[in-house]
Amino acid sequence: MRKPINVIIIYVFILLIIYGCATAPLKNQPQQTMQHFKYYERITVFGSRPPWTKTNIIAQKGDIIIFFASGEVSVSPNRPMYSAWQRLVFRIGKNMFPQPIYSSYMDTFDFAVVAEDSGKLELAVHEWRNHEKINYDWYQNNTGSFLVDIFVIDKNKEEIVPDLLNDLAQSNPQDHVFKNNVEKFIRQSKFYFAAKKTKKEITETKEEILKIAEKFESEDKSDISSAQNELEIMKVKLAQLTEQLEELDKLKKEYEAKEFREKDLLAKLEQSRQRPPIVFIGSPKTGLKAEYKKISLYGVVEDDKAIEKVEFIINGVLDEKISQRGIFISQQEKPKRIEFNEKIALKNGENTLLVKATDSDGFTSEKEVVVSYTETRKNIWAVVIGINNYQNVRHLKYATKDAKAFYNYLLKTIRIPAENVSLLLNNQAHLYKIRSVLGTHLKRNAGKDDMVMIFFAGHGATEEDSMSPDGDGLEKYILPYDADLKNLYASALPMSEISKIFSRIYSERLIFIADACYSGASGGRTIGINGKRANISDAFIDRISSGKGRVIITASGANEVSVEHDELKHGVFTYYMLEALKGKADMDKDGIITVDEVYNYVSIKVPLATGQSQHPVKKGAVEGQLIMGIVE
DSSP states (O other): OOOOHHHHHHHHHHHHHHHOEEOOOOSOOOHHHHTTOSEEEEEEEETTSOSOEEEEEEEOTTOEEEEEEEEEEESSTTOOEEEHHHHEEEEESTTSOOEESSOOOTTOOTTEEEOSSOEEEEEEEOOEETTTEEOOTTGGGOOEEEEEEEEEEOGGGGGGHHHHHHHHHHHOTTOHHHHHHHHHHHHHHHHHHHHHHHHHHHHHHHHHHHHHHHHHHHSOGGGHHHHHHHHHHHHHHHHHHHHHHHHHHHHHHHHHHHHHHHHHHHHHHHHHOOOOOEEEEEESOTTOEESSSEEEEEEEEEOSSOEEEEEEEETTEEOHHHHHHHOOOOSSOOOSEEEEEEEEEOOSEEEEEEEEEEETTSOEEEEEEEEEEOOOOOOEEEEEEEOSSOSSSOOOSSHHHHHHHHHHIIIIISOOOGGGEEEEEGGGOOHHHHHHIIIIIHHHHOOTTSEEEEEEESOEEEEEOTTOTTSSSEEEEEOOTTOOTTOHHHHSEEHHHHHHHHHHOOOSEEEEEEEOOOSOOTTBSEEOBTTBOOOOOTHHHHHHTOSTTEEEEESSOTTSOOBEETTTTEEHHHHHHHHIIIIITOTTOSSEEEHHHHHHHHHHHHHHHTTTOOOOEEEEOOSSOOEEEEOO
């Protein structure tokens, strides 16, 4: 029997805990560079996991293995943090005694070792005991990790290693830790290659001296002055090379001593340093141009010990009310992490929002963002239509209540001026009036940067039309108060006409919300024609949402029913849409309700409330966020 996917995930998680964690490698790996390496792997070695972290590298005796490691670990509670050069070791094969990664031997350069055995490469965090044994029984209490880049190359290619690594560093300029390690490697390798070259020249000079001596012994002694001069020249050269090698060795030791002192100093500083708290602001981002006077400021403060206080300084003034209300810290137990989410009232122009945190040691950190707000006239226009009592069509129960509730939301919550909202109920929503308000009033008043919301709650219907561009042989209509089912073309509003009306409106932020349906099924906001239930293509929704900056949300799929509910006293879709707008859709708690958040909410709630028989549909998009409301 197949294991459930969640069981498999648990198994994988357990394996990661046991064996360590593979980490995303260098982003850019030029093929012409990487082809010279036998292996490359980036791995994370966690101090708190079992001793040996496995790699996929199988080294051969004589291979050069290069380690670049960063990070820090502790070695039990209340102990200092240590860097990789102090606490990271490796082994090749099960029987090889572990070696620290930052120790050069086998006559190679720092950061690299020559494999003395063949086998699988493994790494571990260690604690030395008398410089002889390694103790692993404490790892459960460790914290921290090391990030390690490992390169393996043949010994005969060692001279091109600095150039290869430099190419990788240049290809990954964003990886500053790797770049710094490569720069140190190149500096150290210069000593190694210079010494290697000098040693080779010394060996060759000694061989030349021996050859001259042998030649002098075998040839006529009458001409010894030339041989003696040649021998003296070679001895001088040998002395110079020996002196040069000694100088290189001296410089290398001085460099290593300086590096060691710097590492030791950094380690001591790290152990004694008191870290200030970390302040992170998730929203808003610097440079934001706010559309509303109130904005949500949220983020996180963290400290390694305890947070004493968090202050909010708005435009240079400490906001004591927010600081005391939002961040009350008990004297008995001070937290190490605090999340904040505060509403900030903006002034006209540029606003500076600063969050300042102080920890229990008195260290402080602060984070600042700058946002702007320009007060403009109310630039939202809306048309709200609800029809219960049709002149010639079966009545509905809650369409006008839906429309009134949405109208009240626009006026009382969003505070759109009443003159910007047209409310058409029952006999006010006849065809001429609807066409006039949508096609003339909005066209004359709504500018390009304005926002337009159109809400319709009422009946929909279809009619056979072989010329329909939707491929289903049907035209779709929304029915005004005076619709005549025997003459829909003349008395109703077809989707093709709605699309033309939308194209007349200049606004590039238009939302059309329709709590209606078209399938002809009984029990919903639809009227069947000729007793037939239509098989409808939803291409008509794509058609009316195809213009720039249009978003269309319908209460149900093309062949579904938009139902009314007696317990809710609303259409089911409108009920949950109003809940979403009042705050339940604000999942990120930023105080702003976007059209996507509204749709996400109703697409979950409506199917649940209707036994999965009704599924809202959203089509179209606009640039940036399309905000439908704010949470007070």
